[in-house]
Amino acid sequence: MRLQNIPALSQPRSKITRRRQRNPANLHPISTSSATPLAFSVGLWNCQSAVNKTDFISGFSLKSTLSILGLTETWIRPEDSATPAALSTNFSFSHTSRQVGRGGGTGLLVSNNWKYSTRSTPCNYNSFESHAITVSAPIKLQIVVIYRPPGQILATFLEELDGLLSSFVEDDTLLLVFGDFSIHLDKPYATDFHSLLASFDLKRLTTTSTHKSGNQLDLIYTRNCAADNILVQPLHISDHFFITFTLHFATSVPPTPLPVTFRLNLRSLSPSHLSSVVSSSLPSPTHFSSLDVNAATDTLCSTLTSCLDDICLLSSRSARAAPSNPWLSDVLREHRTKLRVAERKWHKSNNPSDQSRYQSLLSSFSADVHTAKSSHFHNKINSTPDMRNLFRTFNSLLCPPPPPPTTSITADDFATFFTDKTRSISGQFSPPRTQDPQPTTSTAKTPIFSFCPLTEAEVSKLLLSNHPTTCPLDPIPSHLLQAITPTHHQHIPPHRHLPHCVQAGSGNPTAQKNLH
Template structure:
């Protein structure tokens, strides 16, 4: 008797002989979002009086690279402008002091005022962040109305650990139409409340402007002797240089200086700083800051209380060193100042906050068009002068020509000038003075050729125009509140100084002779 038993045969080939091929039909295009996420670091801190902690607040803000720091309980009085000025040295500081009273009020009144405030913000998808020291214990029944109110406005609480040394969450952050990540609570030694830091993620269109960058050179390791030797060997010989006209000689000198500097210190780019570096920040403080950042990274990684204590100790000593360095800097600056206007400006910067920054809606083209139209309007108000044919020619003296300068006179003039540097200069002025022996022959030829031919070099006719507010109290959004300030190349100012000295000497001698003839 035979039974037919169904069987299943495995037809899979061995791995040694099986080959796999890609199938392009399985590829799918991933959907691309129409917007990207723009992340900014922000923080919240109940500083418990910012009056004596201004230096610490600015230091910790710069150390963490914060774009926004919200402070509560600053205790800054309306008449206290010095603290506002200290907090505004590197940041834009906005402050609304409480006019009357101190401390919180009834929870019911607060919820009514908060309801009115939140209702004033449109619900059109614009990101909203509400943060502060609410001093409300969220786990208690009394906070139910608070939860209900914020939930009705679609505000979500950012999850954090305890924000007070007693173990309570009193400092709260709520967001709408945006997200957060990398939240961190850091205990600081100067307040019972902890510092809350996080990244705020905001939707941004893909057509955003690229970040601003600055160009810099590392001049610390540059040897003026080596640069001077290279410039001397690169410039044309004196006989060839003297055959060039004023413009060609000027262009040759400028291009040679720039190319020689590029050989030793090429231009490099770095993200633009919102504010310049503090003048009291020395190399010792920079090294201390590097150690502080290392201790912070170690604590963030380990969460060890010992590492936290080391980080807080370094932070406390760094803040004290910053305050001492700042005090010493201004003490020496005030005591060594002999110019009353500069002394008044120093006191004004310490006692009054800086003016608001210019409006971002104003462009360089707006300023150029405004200043050109203003110049045209002013010049159109003048009428052509009438020619007087009855001018007496008695005692008439003229300046037939300018006197040519020697290399010694040009060198003395170059070294005695204040080393102001303009972005249009081929090299920094202090470096130009350091290598003056190699550039004086070429510079002497340019100045004498300009005086002899009456030609002002084309390269000297360019200026860097910077608009400045006429008064700090004026509205920075209005073009008419600005005045143009022109920065000229240093060599151009040197040539102007030569012409000014000779004309001034001629007019002085003429006035003296005229006065003597009248006696």
């Protein structure tokens, strides 16, 4: 059997050129989700001994669905481990006991789903007790609970509280400060306390009475967050009431807007337009001349200022955001915060021990900054791609051009040259001709009681001949006043009237006596 070749028909395939390009039909807008606000319940209670109330505290917190509970007067001694263990059955309990004496103590009951670390205080305080933690999940939050025993000196308490609050970095991190402050807010001495908390941008949560005596002793302060659903419940097992509230905050804190400055857009201003508006706004020359010097000055200044504000638009300009130093790490920021706390404490106490501690921290901080800068620039130099440009820059800094040759001219040589030059110039003048002295005639000094009013030409000459410098006392910039003066003579009578009033004995206007 013989196999025959089967003919195959083929034709050349055309080359297909595909161009890769964007297809707008495949683009879909991405839906942006706004920051989801988180909320959790917080409680505060002066339990007056948590040793015999562990079951009640844990059960009541679970019933109220609290995530955080601040406790004051826990009365837990340093050697007591049973009470913290009993409170840690359903929560995580962190506390600080009073080291000397009975009573006192502060603590925080935190949900088991939260991650936190205990925060150490800058120093030991004598006027109050505190316990602080830093929550890292689900949100970054700093919490401090404070107990101030009654009878402590308020000035000492404010000074030490200032040091504690200064240890918290003022950034976008949420801050919760609450506890039993034992301060009557309706007393006059509470003004300094309000001012101190307000200086740290802490806002007080308004509640009803928190003690059975009708006073608000348990206070709550927050920063960068809001609170609502406040509930104050009296309990028979303590003189203080149980406070619960809800904290709200966003998962992503919006960036702080840059400050905006406003100024008048004088470039778009027409002097002729300003001149016509001022002419129509000023009173008549007859009415203006009847006013005293203060009224005339106020009328002129207010008219000029209002006319400029009406026709000149405000332009805004945002300030440039200054980037933070790349070598400034979180560790250095923490050291800087401690340094500022020590400095403020030294300035307030003037104690040599506080000064020595501040100087020690300053020396340590300066050394750390020098090390951080050296490491940062060392890494930056090693990672640069253009080594030739880097060498050229450093070569110009390390090997500057040679200085000019030293000269042998001294100060005495310069003084001699100057004296000879002066004598040579003086010798070029002919000596003056002497004349017979004229007999002097004595003139009687008569007092001047009146002055002639200035003419329009004289006032215009004074205004136009001066350098246009502007100070805060001027109603409008000086160059604008010079620009509108020769255009319309209606502006001259007020200027003529004011110098005449001053010359006549009315004195300088009161508005021109203010210091800025």
